[in-house]
Amino acid sequence: MKVASWNVNSVRAREARLLAWLARTQPELVCLQELKAENDVFPSAAVEALGYQAAVHGQRTYNGVAILSRAPLTEIERGFGDGEDDAQARVIRARVAGIRVFCAYFPNGGEVGSEKFAYKLRWMERMRRYLERTLEKSESAVLCGDFNVAPEDRDVARPEEWKDSVLCHPEARAALARIADLGLVDTFRRQHSEGGHYSWWDYRMLGFPKNNGLRIDHIFATEPLAARCQSAEIDRNERKGKQPSDHAPVLATFSQ
DNA sequence: ATGGTTGCTTAGCAA
Numbered sequence: 001m002k003v004a005s006w007n008v009n010s011v012r013a014r015e016a017r018l019l020a021w022l023a024r025t026q027p028e029l030v031c032l033q034e035l036k037a038e039n040d041v042f043p044s045a046a047v048e049a050l051g052y053q054a055a056v057h058g059q060r061t062y063n064g065v066a067i068l069s070r071a072p073l074t075e076i077e078r079g080f081g082d083g084e085d086d087a088q089a090r091v092i093r094a095r096v097a098g099i100r101v102f103c104a105y106f107p108n109g110g111e112v113g114s115e116k117f118a119y120k121l122r123w124m125e126r127m128r129r130y131l132e133r134t135l136e137k138s139e140s141a142v143l144c145g146d147f148n149v150a151p152e153d154r155d156v157a158r159p160e161e162w163k164d165s166v167l168c169h170p171e172a173r174a175a176l177a178r179i180a181d182l183g184l185v186d187t188f189r190r191q192h193s194e195g196g197h198y199s200w201w202d203y204r205m206l207g208f209p210k211n212n213g214l215r216i217d218h219i220f221a222t223e224p225l226a227a228r229c230q231s232a233e234i235d236r237n238e239r240k241g242k243q244p245s246d247h248a249p250v251l252a253t254f255s256q
Numbered sequence: 257a258t259g260g261t262t263g264c265t266t267a268g269c270a271a
Contacts, residue, residue: 009262009263009271010262010263010264012263012264013262013263013264034271036263036264037264060264061263061264061265061269061270062264062269062270062271108270108271110270110271116270148271202260202261202271203260203261203262203271204259204260204261204262204271205259205260205261206260207260207261243262246261246262246271
């Protein structure tokens with residue numbers, strides 16, 4: 001079973017690339033982030049024509065997440081469902097083929113010290129509590145998404161340049177570690193110990209040509225599923241060419 | 257220190 005996660009940075013701007021990539025890559029399960037579109041704008045018919053069911057939690061202008069699956073999606077839940085204010089569409093979950101699937105778009109955080117960064121840290125703690133309620137680590141589950149956190153310096157091309165950013169801040173890394181402590185394994189990191197693998201490059205300052213990247217998109221899995229992980233990769237080629245997203249898709253393949 | 261680019265929405269914000 002091939003699982004993918006991709007921040008498409010607008011599903012409308014990326015529709016042609018998304019459809020071509022689905023047809024070429026043939027993942028069974030795909031988590032998408034940053035749709036920047038309402039549910040009725042999502043190209044549901046086009047992905048259905050390629051054999052995918054879509055569960056969409058869209059939003060105008062910002063955010064927006066979706067789960068695509070070849071097998072039927074059940075138990076679809078949008079948002080945290082904790083009764084608190086949930087204005088930003090950043091989380092959707094579902095069950096597919098006995099696997100609990102969480103798709104998340106973590107807040108970027110703007111600048112360290114800003115209100116946006118405080119929101120990011122609060123959101124990550126809220127995410128941890130949400131997973132604590134809904135995730136059973138003895139079962140098969142994946143948490144896929146744009147985490148907006150590079151877990152370690154080996155996930156950063158130029159650690160010195162990024163050390164004070166919201167993507168590498170110690171508090172963001174600690175918040176991520178508390179989420180992982182619920183029983184989630186970074187599938188890519190279990191397969192590859194070396195650095196030099198990134199999933200996002202800034203459009204600005206020739207980020208991609210200079211390979212000034214960070215690994216901030218992840219597929220985390222509970223141990224029963226992580227034990228079945230056969231390979232993990234980043235589709236760096238999808239960052240090339242005309243009108244790419246600033247993120248590359250990340251993938252993990254599981255036996256059965 | 258600030259800039260650089262892309263996308264949404266239409267001058268400014270978010271990333």
